[in-house]
Amino acid sequence: MLPASVIAEFETIVGTDGLIVERSQLQTYECDGLTAIRTVPSAVVLPRTAGQVQKIVRLCSLHTIPFVARGAGTGLSGGALPAAEGIVISFARMTSILSLDLPNQRITVQPGVINSHVTRHVSPYGYFYAPDPSSQSVCTIGGNVAENSGGAHCLKYGFTTTHVLGLEIVTPTGDLMHIGAPSLDAPGYDLTAVFVGSEGTLGVATAVTLRIVKKPEVVKVLLAAFDSITAAGQTVSDIIAASILPSAMEIMDRLSIVSAEAAVHPNYPQCEALLLVELDGPSIEAELQTQQVHDLCRANGAWEVRLAQSEHERMLIWKGRKAAFAAAGRLAPNYIVQDGVIPRTRLPEVLEEIGRMAQTVDLRVSNVFHAGDGNLHPIVLYDASIPGQEHIAVDLSLRILRLCVDLGGSITGEHGVGKEKQEAMGYMFSEPDLDTMQRVRCAFDPQNIANPDKLFPRPRLCGEKTGPYTPHPLEKAGVAEFF
Amino acid sequence: MLPASVIAEFETIVGTDGLIVERSQLQTYECDGLTAIRTVPSAVVLPRTAGQVQKIVRLCSLHTIPFVARGAGTGLSGGALPAAEGIVISFARMTSILSLDLPNQRITVQPGVINSHVTRHVSPYGYFYAPDPSSQSVCTIGGNVAENSGGAHCLKYGFTTTHVLGLEIVTPTGDLMHIGAPSLDAPGYDLTAVFVGSEGTLGVATAVTLRIVKKPEVVKVLLAAFDSITAAGQTVSDIIAASILPSAMEIMDRLSIVSAEAAVHPNYPQCEALLLVELDGPSIEAELQTQQVHDLCRANGAWEVRLAQSEHERMLIWKGRKAAFAAAGRLAPNYIVQDGVIPRTRLPEVLEEIGRMAQTVDLRVSNVFHAGDGNLHPIVLYDASIPGQEHIAVDLSLRILRLCVDLGGSITGEHGVGKEKQEAMGYMFSEPDLDTMQRVRCAFDPQNIANPDKLFPRPRLCGEKTGPYTPHPLEKAGVAEFF
The missing domain is CATH 3.30.70.2740 (Alpha-Beta Plaits)
Structure with missing residues (x-):
């Protein structure tokens, strides 16, 4: 519980209608998409401006109160899980498009803007925003930045980090910073790249400048049915080796095909492995590549290759794929x-x-x-x-x-580490790796109040000595060979 | 001057033939491409392995000796300028290709490998390495990583940072770290992005994993002559607005055209502004776009539009452009x-x-x-x-x-800050921006020995307090409105 005097200060900043302290209302914020772990926060504040966010964070810094930013709460790794003694900064009231710069193909938005609303806003001008997590109709840009969200089309277009050109952030010590730059190769350290995907541990974004992309002339979707995962996988390798970069390539196994079919009836062929390839670009190029992909599927033994004949068919094919998670509930x-x-x-x-x-x-x-x-x-x-x-x-x-x-892979592709995979970080990274990351964290957040106890296997005290190299006793004897 | 005992330890690590301490020989290392500032280092060491680099850096850390890594010394901002009391770690003996992984389109090299040698190595398999600084026949991958080097083709392919998938580095405290990951969205902080372009201030790379790209089917080069820079500039905007992404777009003004002509006779039309557009990709697409670019040039008043008819003509057009700097010597x-x-x-x-x-x-x-x-x-x-x-x-x-x-731009596009533009950083960034960067630096280099006194306007002592937010006296009274 926070002292009444601190609560009163939060209220001064955001107003009575911007503060939640009632237990029943706070329960809405006890978890995100990772429902297995729940903690009710001490308060939720709903700022309207970057200035208010800065005041909130400064107050947290002054009283050492942990905070976590929250967009739509759709994250799957517990990144937006609050601390019991901490507050949630909700971006539900920071949902404005701040500016649109078509000649330079960029848009600046508040972090509470919903992912698909960016595309909706720029679509009349022939543009779209590329990263498309399955939750895109609900999830927010702020959350996408925190998790470096991906989506089916990131194969061609890249993750969120590729599309964030600049950020206005409030650091955990309450500074308002502008990171990123108008040019692609900004001088100094690339702090934008560090901030994107830092899961709320380096501060809170208050404005995000995104790259928007011209809509392709045409979009083609192919479905291919294989008797084995091996054949479908080989086809994917062959497509890439042929210098074709589809906008998406998805494989579903029999069980996920069955459940998708039962849930949304996408009329998939029943097979061991379904390969879904989307190609986009200038018509002349996409037509050619569609034929090439068709031939590669056949060469690898696909017994059915189907090209979506209409926008309706294309959407239906994707609907089945995107329903795969929810459809698991039928199994x-x-x-x-x-x-x-x-x-x-x-x-x-x-x-x-x-x-x-x-x-x-x-x-x-x-x-x-x-x-x-x-x-x-x-x-x-x-x-x-x-x-x-x-x-x-x-x-x-x-x-x-x-x-x-x-096998040389990673513990997360796009859902983040959050609370769920803290321990797995220790399996993936060595001690010096994690230690360096934690020291970077301390560079931003010396008090460890920005979404603490996430991302790393164990918290590191920022006061811990980070001094020069300390040699082994044998080294001290000056025997370089024993280093 | 370094104590004889320390010199002896360096010699133990790299051998007699890997150590330079004679004044006359040291002078070779007194500057890089920024010849206006010169400092002779105390010693130059030439390691052969990552293990030797680690021992060298540990020794530096133990005795607080500044060090700077050096590839070919072609940098233009003084990034490889040594400290008088410091050493140069030369990568002239670490020039091996370590591994080539064609199915995953990546190659791992030692930092002393020359940029163009990467392309030479993968060319027989149909690949190339995209970043192409003008110095590419001499400059090294290690230097490219330090400076996040660009080149004419970065418009389409991106800077060095887009092509570095992973790094083996020795941190300034002597740890050997592996950063980056096999996947595009690695968990934790994106330290690869921070390291690339950090100009030697965060440690030394000992191995670099690079992305290689399939060679395009065709390459087309167009030259267009305009009566004004405005018309050439408008054409560039129109090309991008038409969703065409050339592999390069260069503009030269009259003075640079004249000097290039005098130097290498590229047979450029004599005009106020020359626009050079290179298009690459599948033949069918490049042909179409070449026609579109041709039409856009004409629509903006180009009085000559010339398509290179042979590989020889194409190389000649580029030779003129790449000679522009050296040709200035004729003016x-x-x-x-x-x-x-x-x-x-x-x-x-x-x-x-x-x-x-x-x-x-x-x-x-x-x-x-x-x-x-x-x-x-x-x-x-x-x-x-x-x-x-x-x-x-x-x-x-x-x-x-x-x-x-x-005008909303930046102090450097691709040459880096180094020694040359330290002061300009203060004009481009605010105090909190620079302070945060310096704290990130301290996270890697608490002793300030990794290429010190570069990149930032003034060094920051890593021991300086980085505590929580300290409020203004008025705030202490609890009056949030005065924040």
Whole structure:
């Protein structure tokens, strides 16, 4: 609980209608998309301006109050989970488009703006905003920045970090900073790149300048049905080797095809592996590449290759893919969506191993895969009403992550580390790696109040000595060979 | 001077043939491409392995010896300038290609590998390395990483930072770290992006994993002659608005055309503004876009539009452009190549203002311009034998930089800050901006020994308090409105 005097100061900053302190109302903010962990915050403040955010953060710094920024709360790794003694800074009232600069193809928005609203705003001028997480109709740009969100089209267009040109941020010590620059190669350190994906641990964005992209002349979507994941995976490699860069390449396995079909009836062919390829660009180029992809699918044994004949068919194909997570609910009462990265070429062996691991503990795992960039989403199906099964499912999902790392991949492709994967960071990074990151964190946040106890396996005290190299006793003898 | 015992330890690490301490030999290392400032280092060490680099840096940390890494010494901002009491770590003996991974389109090299050798190595397989600074036949990948080097083709392909997938580095405290990851969105902070372009202030790279790109099917080069810079600039805007992304777009003004012609006879049309557009990609697409660019040039009043008819013609056109700096030597005994960035759309007014400023001090300035990304290279011509003229030229070149910043641009597009533009950083960034960058620096380099006294206007002591927000006395009274 915060002292009444501090609450009163928050109220002075944001007004009575911008402050939530009632327990029943605070419960709305107890978790994000990772519902397994819940903590009710001490207060929620809803600023309207960057100036108010700065005052809020300064007050937090003055009284050492932890804070976490929150957009739509759709994150899947607990990044927006509050601290019990801390506050939530909600961006629900900072939803304005601040400026649009068409000649330079950029737009500046407040962090509470919804992802798909950016595209809606620039669409009349022939532009779109490229990163498209599945939650794009709900999630906010601020949250996308925190998590460096991806989406099916990041294969061609890149993650959020590729599209953030500049940021206005409030640092955890209450400074208002402008990072990024009008030019592509700004002098000094590239702090924009560090801030994007820092999961709220380096401060709070109050304005974001985004790159917008010209809408392609045409968009083509192909579906191909294969008898094996190996054949579908080989086709993906062949497409890339042919210098074709589709805007998206997705693979779904039989279980995810079945559940998508049951949920939204996308009329997918029933097969072992479905490959979905989207191509966009100038008509003349897309037509040619569509034919090439068609031929590569056939050459790898696809027994059906279907080109969407209308916008309706195209949307239906995507609807099935995007429904894959929710549709898992039809296969089992509960499920965990995991998010790992593997080298693209190792997909068949990874899926085989996941199948083996699942069988050993008598669970089922369905798989959807951003095949172009190696981002795998295994969906671990289970029934929480069976005693002990949830624990087994969590354990399996973590072992799948270790498998990804062991094969040269990563513990998260796009969902972030947050609260969920803190411990896994220790498996992926060495001590010096994590230590350097933590020291960067301390450079921004010496008090450890910006979304604390996230991202890293253990908090690091910023006062800890970061002095020069301390030699081993043998070195002190001056024997360089023993270094 | 370093104590004999320390010199002996360096010798133990790199061997007699890997150590330079003779004054006459050390003079080779007294400056890089910025020849105006010279300092002879105390020693030069030439390691062969990452392990040796680590031992060298640990020794430096132990004795608080400043160090700077050096590739080919072609940098233009004094980034490789040594400290008198410090050492140079030369990468002249770390020039190996470590591994090539074609399916994943990546290559890992030692930092001493020359830029163009990367392309030479992967060319037989149909790939190339995209960043192409003018010095690419000499400069090294390590230097490119330090400066985030660009080149004419960065408009389409991006700067060095876009192409560095991972790094092995030795931190200034002597830790060997691996940053970057196999996936595009690695968890944790994006330290790769911070390291690239950090100009040697965060440590030394010992291995670099680069992205390689498939060679385009065809490359087309168009030359267009205009009667005004405004018309050429408008054409550039029109090309981009038409969703065409050329691999390069360059503008040269009359003075630079004249000097290039005199130097290498590229047979340029004599005009006020020459626009050079290179298009690459699949044949079918490049043909179409070449026609579109041709039409846009004509629509903006180009009185000659010439398409290179052979590889020879294409190389000749580029030879003229790439010779622009050296050719300035034909116009005046001395010259300063400046490097600023402006919003693309403001080119005509900037060039007009530069002309006015030059006239006022009775000097001439020729201009070449990476027009697509707004990177301007004014070449200030002068005669150092005329008393006072060098000073006037330097002053003019700095005032041009201020002009770039005032118009919303930047103090450097691709040459870096180094020693040359330390003071200009204070004009471009606010105190909190610089302070945050310096704290990031301290996170890596608490002793301030990694290329010290570069990049920032004044060194910051890493021990300086970086505590929480300290309120103004009025705030202490709890009056939030006075924040």
